[in-house]
Amino acid sequence: MKYLEQKPGPLWWTKNPRYFMYFVREINGILLGFLAFASIITLIAVSLIWKYALNSNALFIGTANILIPVLICATIVSSIIHTLTWLDAMPKILPLQLSKNRQKIAYVILIIFWLGLSYILLNIFYLSYATVV
Amino acid sequence: MQHFTLRIQRYDPEKETVFFEEHNVPWTEDFTVLDALNHIKDKTGASLAYRWACRMGICGSCGAIVNGKPILMCSTFCRDLKQPIRIRPLANFPVIKDLVVDTDDAMNKFREAMPYTKIQKQHIAPTEETLQTPAQLRKLKYASQCIKCMLCYSACPVYGLNKDFVGPAAGAVAERYNKDSRDEIKDKRMDSMTGDNGVYKCSYIGECSQVCPKSVDPAAALQKLKVAGIFHTAKSIAKSASAAISSKRKS
Amino acid sequence: MQPSSKKTVISYLLFSGLSTFLAFFLPVYLSGLLNQNAEMRFQIPFFAQLAVFDLFLFAMLYQGQYRLKTTVTDLGLKKAHLWKKLTGISFYISLLALLVLNIIMAGGMANSL
Numbered sequence A: 001m002k003y004l005e006q007k008p009g010p011l012w013w014t015k016n017p018r019y020f021m022y023f024v025r026e027i028n029g030i031l032l033g034f035l036a037f038a039s040i041i042t043l044i045a046v047s048l049i050w051k052y053a054l055n056s057n058a059l060f061i062g063t064a065n066i067l068i069p070v071l072i073c074a075t076i077v078s079s080i081i082h083t084l085t086w087l088d089a090m091p092k093i094l095p096l097q098l099s100k101n102r103q104k105i106a107y108v109i110l111i112i113f114w115l116g117l118s119y120i121l122l123n124i125f126y127l128s129y130a131t132v133v
Numbered sequence B: 001m002q003h004f005t006l007r008i009q010r011y012d013p014e015k016e017t018v019f020f021e022e023h024n025v026p027w028t029e030d031f032t033v034l035d036a037l038n039h040i041k042d043k044t045g046a047s048l049a050y051r052w053a054c055r056m057g058i059c060g061s062c063g064a065i066v067n068g069k070p071i072l073m074c075s076t077f078c079r080d081l082k083q084p085i086r087i088r089p090l091a092n093f094p095v096i097k098d099l100v101v102d103t104d105d106a107m108n109k110f111r112e113a114m115p116y117t118k119i120q121k122q123h124i125a126p127t128e129e130t131l132q133t134p135a136q137l138r139k140l141k142y143a144s145q146c147i148k149c150m151l152c153y154s155a156c157p158v159y160g161l162n163k164d165f166v167g168p169a170a171g172a173v174a175e176r177y178n179k180d181s182r183d184e185i186k187d188k189r190m191d192s193m194t195g196d197n198g199v200y201k202c203s204y205i206g207e208c209s210q211v212c213p214k215s216v217d218p219a220a221a222l223q224k225l226k227v228a229g230i231f232h233t234a235k236s237i238a239k240s241a242s243a244a245i246s247s248k249r250k251s
Numbered sequence C: 001m002q003p004s005s006k007k008t009v010i011s012y013l014l015f016s017g018l019s020t021f022l023a024f025f026l027p028v029y030l031s032g033l034l035n036q037n038a039e040m041r042f043q044i045p046f047f048a049q050l051a052v053f054d055l056f057l058f059a060m061l062y063q064g065q066y067r068l069k070t071t072v073t074d075l076g077l078k079k080a081h082l083w084k085k086l087t088g089i090s091f092y093i094s095l096l097a098l099l100v101l102n103i104i105m106a107g108g109m110a111n112s113l
Helices: A019-051 A060-094 A100-125 B035-044 B104-112 B135-145 B151-155 B157-159 B168-178 B185-194 B207-211 B218-251 C007-036 C047-074 C082-111
Strands: B001-014 B017-026 B063-065 B067-071 B086-088 B095-097
Touching: A019 A060, A019 B017, A019 B207, A019 C082, A060 A100, A060 B218, A060 C007, A100 B063, A100 C007, B001 B095, B017 B035, B035 B086, B063 B151, B063 B218, B067 B151, B067 B207, B104 B168, B135 B168, B151 B168, B151 B207, B157 C047, B168 B218, B168 C007, B185 B218, B218 C007, C007 C047, C047 C082
Parallel strands: B001 B086
Antiparallel strands: B001 B017, B063 B067, B063 B086
């Protein structure tokens, strides 16, 4: 007589929207790390090529002018997803017992705080910050 | 609708086979899933094995996965469920027979949470009552509602993949005792919770809090324990550093 | 009762601290990098800018490797311990690359002075 063992399959994260959101959050975090690594390698390559040759090469300059902003834009998108998912977890760690609705309100307050802080920082460091299109 | 159709996953431990059975139960407006199973057992499927006791959502015996979601069968009405109603045993536990699972491993995890307020080598009867104000009770009340139904363990893929993880309910119990004004062993408990398979194995998926029938919010308890663990570790590092310094001074 | 693991707690502390830092400051920092036309209110020394840049990159790399190790375990991959070791090695290689980048950038700045 044997018990039937049960274990989640490799695709357990597809079974439920909350599992899927967890997976998206983790993959985004890993992507952020990968984008950091890609940025480091790109900057090393650009610096070395610029220093030793091709600093007047149009193809090189064109590629660098496209690749670096694309990397930054991808990182901005990934960082915003990281911020939204991280702030979602923050109400849980507060030393308060909040109901599910109050946790949602706390989440909204944190997002507003983050947007306000970002606006203040941009105005502290930049004279006139025009939104990048 | 004339009847409810229940599709039940069964397991025969002697033949070691999994098979499915479909049963039709006459439509009754206030039938819960447990009522439907009792009807099946009475009328047609006498060998069907499942656990139940209080039938009012307080004992935690009748947990099962119904239409893909871990629920208490006594608290879920058949009329609210999509037909056919698919019933299978709780996930992440070995199945003994049909819908009966072995939850011993998860139950043992509560020992890691040290669910008591003091350790005494000998029983010493208290000489006076221990008073607790309503405000002190409110701090621990939400986490004390756990009925050990194991729905959270069933919903936790981290526990499913690593049976050494303490799990959500044990985390909630640890938080309950940490918040208890009468507690004297918080440090020992936090040592246990901050181990390699302690609260830091939690990936904050959050499904445990969604399925909990008593709104205990074990996910929040685990995140709070993670923060408490940081302060506990800082305190113990500071203690060992000051003990090392004072012993060096003495020598 | 399992014994306490200071290493686990410290790595979680680093992860949560750096992730919180990234959550609040990374989007605004990147917005500043993207807009090359924005004029800064005051001059920040190059080495301070480089230090901030390094901090953000280190934070992104650290939280990435922490999450990758967790995901490898949570996916129930076979030979998960080997994947975790590979993740650890990749993290150290990334830190080495960051050091090389710093040397190049600092050297380039020194040359231009």
